[in-house]
Amino acid sequence: MTMKPVRSLPGSALRGGGQVDITRSLPEETPVAITFDGATQAVMMATPADIEDFALGFALSEGILASPQDIASFELVEHETGIEARFWLSADRSAEVKARRRAMLGPVGCGLCGIDSLEQALRPLPVLPDPDWRLPAAEAGRATENLRRHQPLHDQTRAVHAAGFLEPGKGITCAREDVGRHNALDKLIGALVRRGTDPSTGAVVLTSRVSVEMVQKTVMAGSPVLIAVSAPTATALRLAREAGLTVAAFARGDGFDLYSHPDRILPESSDVA
Known part of the structure; x- marks a missing residue:
């Protein structure tokens, strides 16, 4: 990726009654569009680093994918305005995602992406098994x-x-x-x-x-x-x-x-x- 996660920018620091010129390292925010079979599921502002990790983790944690085996192919495409994380899905998962998309009533938002009702905001979760470690x-x-x-x-x-x-x-x-x-x-x-x-x-x-x-x-x-x-x-x-x-x-x-x-x-x- 050519986009950098940090940029150094100039400013002024005013402290103790004085003022000095400074340069700060600041994090970037970049629009990241996550698409499935050519249709956009979510656009979020993110730091432009580890985007493939981000896209896969988002797809799994939001229940869009059940496992990496649902993915036929994946690519990252950089644009002047942001990054596209493009998933192409297996036939079975593609049909399920398309059905979910048709059911959506409105735009997605940070942390509650792709939900179509108030009930889904507090959706039932699976019960975790007790691990064999402490x-x-x-x-x-x-x-x-x-x-x-x-x-x-x-x-x-x-x-x-x-x-x-x-x-x-x-x-x-x-x-x-x-x-x-x-x-x-x-x-x-x-x-x-x-x-x-x-x-x-x-x-x-x-x-x-x-x-x-x-x-x-x-x-x-x-x-x-x-x-x-x-x-x-x-x-x-x-x-x-x-x-x-x-x-x-x-x-x-x-x-x-x-x-x-x-x-x-x-x-x-x-x-x-």
């Missing part, structure tokens, strides 16, 4: 701090979110960044699937709050634990409990709040004989 509390508490080591765009700009994948005993093994928190999570999901990592084998870690759509995307990906630096919404917690998702919030190094399905986080006392 996460030590110390690892969960350090998760967001460890994610900071995988945020080069944040280090440059201080203006992007990140989503990381925490594997018990291994730390953060994959991370993606974007100006949008939903986009960062979609990029992470796409990256995991593309490299053959099962999202059910670890936890999702976020630099943002836990909202409804972040729970939905995590559950659709199949990860049983969600760790975030900020707060959950009450509705997000209700959905998490129903879907079997563990939510740990306010994770900032020295601890965290645990809200749902707490048995997947091992307290420190469990290590003491």
Whole structure:
């Protein structure tokens, strides 16, 4: 891709009664159109990096695709005004996506893409099976701090979110960044699937709050634990409990709040004989 995720721009800093000329590294926002068999499903503003991860993660987390096997071919096309992520689908999936598109009543929006009714905004989610692993509390508490080591765009700009994948005993093994928190999570999901990592084998870690759509995307990906630096919404917690998702919030190094399905986080006392 020729589009760059960061641009250096001039400005002025006014502090302490003085003014100096500065140059800041700032993140780009680029329109990304995601199309299926030539028809646009969604257009979102995103950081122009890891777009193939983003497109695949979006398609899977929104339930448009069931698996990568639904894809016949894929291409990225850059235009002066943005990027097209073009999916060409297998015959069976193509028919399903066309039927979904015909049912849509209005335009899509960030985090609730392609829905056709108010009921779908809080759509039923699959119930996650209980994993065969547990996460030590110390690892969960350090998760967001460890994610900071995988945020080069944040280090440059201080203006992007990140989503990381925490594997018990291994730390953060994959991370993606974007100006949008939903986009960062979609990029992470796409990256995991593309490299053959099962999202059910670890936890999702976020630099943002836990909202409804972040729970939905995590559950659709199949990860049983969600760790975030900020707060959950009450509705997000209700959905998490129903879907079997563990939510740990306010994770900032020295601890965290645990809200749902707490048995997947091992307290420190469990290590003491």
